[in-house]
Amino acid sequence: MxxxxxxxxxxxxxxxxxxxxxxxxxxxxxxxxxxxRPYMTYQPFLPEVASGAIEARHAVVPLRRHLRRTRVVAxxxxxxxxxxxxxxxxxxxxxxxxxxxxxxxxxxxxVTRTFPIPGLLDEAIGLKNVEEAVAIRDRLLTAFDRAAALPDGPERARLLTVTFVGGGFSGVEGFAETLSLATELLAYYPELRREELAFHLVEAQGRILPEVTERPGRWVVKHLRSRGGIVHLGAKLVSAVGGHVELSTGEEFDSELIVWTAGNAxxxxxxxxxxxxxxxxxxxxxxxxxxxxxxxxxxxxxxxxxxxxxxxxxxxxxxxxxxxxxxxxxxxxxxxxxxxxxxxRGLPTRDYEHPSLGVVATLGRGHGIFQFKRLVITGWPAWALHRGYHVLAVPTWERKLRVLLDWLPALAGRRDPASLAAVSRPREAFRRGGTPPPERSDAPTSLVA
Incomplete structure (x- = not known):
């Protein structure tokens, strides 16, 4: 054969x-x-995995389950x-x-395109795989837990600062979804104030979302800023050493989470x-x-x-x-x-030609943008179009049903604030047993439980 x-x-x-x-x-x-990997990742769902809107396993399709007559090799x-x-x-x-x-x-x-920026590979995380999306969510939730136990100060400010570098679809959707998650999380953390959140979106060009025309792109910037997002246009990441972000515009700040989405290679x-x-x-x-x-x-x-x-x-x-x-x-x-x-079979081949069906992006729960030629739709209708299109596009009816079941309860309730960051260290509790964790040398000493 x-x-x-x-x-x-x-x-x-x-x-x-x-x-x-x-x-x-x-x-x-x-x-x-x-x-x-033993599965296909449906990458358009990764921003919503990062925000907890979709269960991570529902954004992937196991190859062996659906390829019955194909040999799959890891x-x-x-x-x-x-x-x-x-x-x-x-x-x-x-x-x-x-x-x-x-x-x-x-x-x-x-693959994710990177540049020789000091500290980038040590501090940043991508948004290309489902493991990265899960880690972004868990790290953000853990930062909230840590910040709520600290008094006002530089460390608390750093924990509540998130930076996305790259203003394409992946970066904008990831930024908007995690901003939406963080805003909703405040209901569970009375110790934290809305004005303490600092979400930065850094884009080297003078506009974001090059896949849409200029006017809708400006609307997205205005919309994100109205929700508290800080959008830096015409700015490049110069350094991320130790989580300290330096931009080409001269701006500097400490960031607990740095997500790199500046294009593919x-x-x-x-x-x-x-x-x-x-x-x-x-x-x-x-x-x-x-x-x-x-x-x-x-x-x-x-x-x-x-x-x-x-x-x-x-x-x-x-x-x-x-x-x-x-x-x-x-x-x-x-x-x-x-x-x-x-x-x-010795038959002629056909050329590939497909006119665009338009572009659609989620900007957080209840927010979105859709453009087809000159038609632009924003807000709830665009968000609904985004979900409808991707439910139809994700492979297999079984995955479509699982994603719908993720979305429907979320419409009526708040997001789940549970962090599973410890999953990356599954043997730590077993090894430690009843021994309390070591004290951090930089831990504050003036807190009252």
């Missing part, structure tokens, strides 16, 4: 395998998905050697893995460790029919879709590339699978 290897089990990878299972005849091909690709039709990978325990193939589909996904495997054709940014050069290569020189048996692929946007004339979002990823994956099957 033809061996089809899918490198990456994210949104595009899952839908490619899923569609191949439906289209391939039994015995026609053997499909393998290689990914270090491993991280390290090199794609197309000349020898081989992918070299590393397994969960560090063991070397080798995967020969006849056809390769690269859907490895992009090509997966290093694709950008640096393959003989497949890539552009100057490190993205795979992809034809309109989703084969790799140029229009005149396709690369045999190599395909790509999703965030790592530079795919001409035929709906806009082909001069630009499709943007990396969910609506493109799922449609590219379905067409890619159909084209792979067509090629196996």
């Amino acid at each position: 033809t061996r089809i290897l899918i490198v990456g089990g994210g949104y595009a990878g899952l839908y490619t395998a899923w569609t191949l299972e439906r289209l391939l005849r039994r015995g026609e091909a053997k499909v393998t998905v290689l990914d270090p 491993g991280a690709a390290r090199r794609i050697d197309h000349a020898h039709r081989t992918v070299h990978a590393v397994g969960p325990d560090g063991q070397a893995l080798t995967f020969p193939y006849d056809v390769v589909v690269v859907t490895a996904g992009a 090509a997966n290093p495997v694709v950008a640096k460790h393959t003989d497949l054709p890539v552009d100057t940014r490190g993205y795979l050069l992809t034809r309109p029919d989703l084969r790799l290569g140029s229009v005149d020189e396709p690369v045999p048996d190599a395909w790509a879709a999703g965030d790592d692929a530079a795919i001409p946007d035929l709906a806009l004339g082909g001069a630009s590339f499709t943007v990396p979002n969910a609506q493109h990823a799922v449609r590219q994956a379905r067409l890619l699978a159909a084209n792979v099957v067509a090629t196996l």
